[in-house]
Amino acid sequence: MPDPVALGAKWIPDLWQKLRKLSEGRRARLRVIEDAIGVGRLELLAQHYIEPDCQRTNPADHREDEPMHVLRQPVRDYFNRFFNKPFFEKDGRHVVFVLSDAGMGKTSLLLMFKLTDELSFWPNNTDFQLLKLGPDTLDAMEAIERPER
Numbered sequence: 761m762p763d764p765v766a767l768g769a770k771w772i773p774d775l776w777q778k779l780r781k782l783s784e785g786r787r788a789r790l791r792v793i794e795d796a797i798g799v800g801r802l803e804l805l806a807q808h809y810i811e812p813d814c815q816r817t818n819p820a821d822h823r824e825d826e827p828m829h830v831l832r833q834p835v836r837d838y839f840n841r842f843f844n845k846p847f848f849e850k851d852g853r854h855v856v857f858v859l860s861d862a863g864m865g866k867t868s869l870l871l872m873f874k875l876t877d878e879l880s881f882w883p884n885n886t887d888f889q890l891l892k893l894g895p896d897t898l899d900a901m902e903a904i905e906r907p908e909r
Contacts, residue, residue, distance in 0.1 A: 766840045778879045
């Protein structure tokens, strides 16, 4: 049985410590990701990243005068649970959409997940692919070997 997919509670400090000790070859791989996505230095992101909370509902969908219970949880907890659920049917429940307003950290979250993959924070049966949307994105997705990972 493969190892469960999970990020530890101290994933951000641990990631930063591992980034500081990277060899030049691995740093060059990070530069390729930075150039492909068009972002700044990934080391700076990891050093200053604050893990966000997430929730399944949009708070703007509820009126202020109606009481509402919103379940918020650290994004790590949500994704640890999501990646460890069995999906028997490919009916949409095996897909996650990360939605929020502009500037709320969607790209940073995905970059942090790619960093954790590059630095082997996930078991070997996981492979995060980070692709910038463009005219060739669908071709790049079709070329992914073992997309179930």
